[in-house]
Amino acid sequence: MEKLDNILVGILEGGISEEREISHLSAENVYCALRRQGIKSVRLDINTDDKERIKRILSENRIDVVFIALHGRFGEDGRIQTILEELKVPYTGSAPYASYLAMDKIASKRVFLKNKIPTPPFFVLDRKRLPQEFNISFPLVVKPYFSGSSIGVSIIREEEEFEEALEEAFRWGEKVIVERYIEGKELTVGILEDKPLGVVEIVYQKDFFDFYTKYENEEISFLAPAKLEEKIYKRVQEIAFLAHKALGCRDFSRIDIRLDRENNPFVLEVNSIPGLTSHSLLPLSAKCCGIEFDELIRRMIMLALSRGRYLYEKECI
Structure with a gap:
């Protein structure tokens, strides 16, 4: 396992969207995971979308790699990724255009249809x-x-x-x-290193997994892995991976899926920066494959670093 002793990770959190508080929760979990592994990190609260100000914050802290824990607008829509590309700072997750496609539900739906990926009418x-x-x-x-x-x-x-x-x-x-609305089961599948992780079923009383249920309600349970026939389980993983690739996502994502009563999967959306709170689903999906939270975070950073080194070496040739 490669050591990260001399690396400083900048955790971008907060942001300007309505998901600001969720971002802080994700960042806290990431920070604790890095600290447990002896990896140096600094938490950077981004409360502006001013490009020059953000560039200054990153430059002043001499960050080696950025862990994006921003959710919603100016986190998942490709704009912060574009700034990091301009600075040539390696960062976790998908490139700008794929991030935008995943955030824009209309654009992503059209990509799904073009690629014959089932999605609700x-x-x-x-x-x-x-x-x-x-x-x-x-x-x-x-x-x-x-x-x-x-x-x-x-x-x-x-x-x-x-x-x-x-x-x-x-x-x-x-x-x-x-x-x-597809009557049936609510499923989600994580992707890591461009491979599908475990299928998780979300069990709750309401019609769907709303904001309150996601982050505050204890009356919810998860089946991880989901109790599905093997061929259906594999089909759900396959559809999730196809959605991830169709949007051009890289490294990791989380795909939300409904399974109808005839066991047909329908992709709802792709999350290019999934939550990493105590209630979040990507860590559960990873755990189905024996990947604990700390290892998940380490792998995300290693993917960003390896890509950054490749680009830097390519520029210098």
């Missing part, structure tokens, strides 16, 4: 184009096109609920996705 609305009639049957999911942690998401089972759901979703952006 959907249509897109903006404030100027509201539906006169539905071409997808209830129940429906209404969600903002550019947010995470299930913020602004509603499940509606009848037309009378639609207006309120739209109002909530439009609070978070100018466009909204309306897609068919």
